[in-house]
Amino acid sequence: MKKFFKWVLYIFVALIVIGYFADDKKANKGSESNASVSNAASTPVPESKAPEVYKTTASGLFNAYEENEVAIDEKMKGKIVEISGTVQSIDKDFTDAIIVQLKTGNEFLPAMMNIIDSEKSTAISLKKGQKIVVRCESVMRIIGAPAGRNCVFVN
Helix, strand or coil: CHHHHHHHHHHHHHHHHHHHHHHHHHHHHHHHHHHHHHHHHCCCCCCCCCCCEEEEEHHHHHHHHHHCHHHHHHHHCCCEEEEEEEEEEEEECCCCCEEEEECCCCCCCCEEEEECHHHHHHHHCCCCCCEEEEEEEEEEEECCEEEEEEEEECC
């Protein structure tokens, strides 16, 4: 009976993670169509400064979240987050979104990077153990592990 509840918990946690990434993909589609409509009707606006980049490693990010989640979220707020790390796995979720997992200090809680679809050709060429750098629009902690949204590979 204990095993049954354990598996129910695992399935529940997996559904939460999947729902997080699925919701992000739907939100991006809606914002892209709204952006194209608003850009056609708007007047030219002077370019604003590019957002600041916060650089870290997957292990460093994991440790920072372990020490103080509020502090690291505040440091990264409004910034592009550049994360370097070693590929643990290259996966897809049920919505076919590309998920690259980077090794952290805890092998059971890798940093999950949600890669945008236009980076598929780069994701195809990745190998486990390869060192990479990704830039993400936002990073947060989900069920103990760092998770990046709308990430692209940095050459």
